[in-house]
Amino acid sequence: MGEVYTVIINALKGMGVGEVKRVTFEQNKDWRLSYALNPFQLKKLKNGFDVYQYIKFDNKGEVYTAINLGGLKFKFQDNWVHFFKTTPFNLTYQYREK
DSSP states (O other): OOSOOHHHHHHHHTOOTTOEEEEOOOGGGOHHHHHHOSSEEEEEETTEEEEEEEEOOOSSSOOEEEEEETTEEEEEEGGGGGGGOOOOEEEEEEEEOO
8 A cells, every 4th residue: 555544554453354334533643534535434355445435525514624734724614615516426445455
């Protein structure tokens, strides 16, 4: 795995092969991953894992994302992305050991 995501590795440690788990975590555990997926579904496989999640951006201004730019932290509403006319989608990432 090119980028090591300790959130995923730690979740996999407590799972059995074939098990599916909803993973949630505090943003400060992995800022980069939290910007894309938090929460997400994780399935442990014998030779890897799958990450998947249905994503629909908030359109009511009730969900906030914290952004960490080194020493500068700020929050903004997730509904700003509707400026781009977003469409809900399913994200899937498959990792397999070679």
